[in-house]
Amino acid sequence: MRFAEFQEFRRRRLSAQPALLDAAETNVYRALAPMRPEPPAGTSPVHRCDLARAWLRRFELPEEWSGHAMVCRGVRHGLGVVFPWLRTVQARLWLPGDVYPVYLELARAAGLAPAFYPTLPTPTLPRSAADHRPEYLLLANPSKPLGRYLSDAECAAVVSWLRESPHRRLLIDSVYDLGAPFAAGTRRLLDTGRAVLLHSVTKGWLWPRTFGVVLLGPAQAGLAEAFRGDPPTPAQLRLADRLLTEHGDVPRRVVGELAARAERMCERLPDDVLREIPAASRTCPGNYFFPVAIPAETLRRECGVLAVPVSVFGESNWSGSILTSLADAFGPASGAAR
Incomplete structure (x- = not known):
């Protein structure tokens, strides 16, 4: 159903x-x-670079990463930019098959034919052998409908999966993480240097499809121009600024x-x-x-x-x-x- x-x-x-x-x-x-906070009434300009730095400060991430923090309109929009790029580099994509049907819709719209792994009743990572192609695994932390963060053992398993091949990377959907900084497991996976983090104001501030950040790694530097060419509207940027500065609680x-x-x-x-x-x-x-x-x-x-x-x-x-x-x-x- x-x-x-x-x-x-x-x-x-x-x-x-x-x-x-x-x-x-x-x-x-x-x-x-x-x-849900009300949008601002003013029309003052807000710059994406300032929002990227404000987002990094909130989540206690290094501000020098601002050049890799791509401002977007949310996780769905971010994946809508990342997935077509994965197709151009002929990447293999693993999706959680029982988390969010939109993942599959976006992947198919980008011309990808993803493979799947289950998360219920516990996450079970893919066991297939790596090859020469780039390989990306999308995970959510915390995960719905599992309703929890990845455990230490599960994070260790993800790190082991990455280490099996230099071509493996992660896409981490952190939209359900309402805390700051991000969960310890997410920070551990970021520390591998092989993860793309996606976050937005969708759940924490109850404003879907408005503002988010995709934190790219070195392997995705080519994606930066795609994000810069498809920014949020000025009104969305003003709203994001108000959410981060006036409604941080x-x-x-x-x-x-x-x-x-x-x-x-x-x-x-x-x-x-x-x-x-x-x-x-x-x-x-x-x-x-x-x-x-x-x-x-x-x-x-x-x-x-x-x-x-x-x-x-x-x-x-x-x-x-x-x-x-x-x-x-x-x-x-x-x-x-x-």
Whole structure:
């Protein structure tokens, strides 16, 4: 069941069974709309180089990297620039098959035929032998719908994968990392010198497709002109400047609200379902995805809980499902009413 199909199924089920516990809302922008900062009213120019340096300072990265910090309109836009370049250099691309269907859409639009690896119930890296071609592995840290950061052992496995060939590189989607600096695992992978980091204001500031940064490595220097030739609009740059300078605390507040919603969700779940949520997902800051090793159909029929089938996120052989904590039932008004 794909995303649009599931949204219609969810609407019909909740209408027919009002007593169902809705743990299947996925739209964080709708759920947290009151927290989103307003755009600025002014028209003063904002320069990309200044934004790149402000972004590096926020995440405690060296400002001398500003020449490699490409300002863009978000992770989706960044991949839309990177993927065509991968095709020109005849790179092999590995995508997580059960994280975000748009990865595949963007890859196919760029003329790539990616291979896949699973992340549920735990990430399993590709085992194929390296060859002479450039080889890129896209990973998300933290990962959805896994709902947690990569563990130390998983980061070590990624580093080992890189060391097997000088042609291997990483693409790290860090959009769900709402902290500053980035998670220790992400910094460890950056320290290999063989990673491209993608980040945006999409989740932390609740402004999708507005502003992001793609931090290139030495092997991708040829991409810089492509990014410089396709910048955000002046209005988007002004908004980004306001978010970084005047609303730096919004991601922290988003984390707090999401933690409160997750706690309210857990209070409402049957004990046998709650026990299936991994501890790492429950404690990951800013998380609202919770994998459980119970099929969505079983949760609905036997537990009265509406969950998201894994197929919404992509292809998977795992039989579990995903709970989310974004529905109105877990919001502040609902919590105050009890």
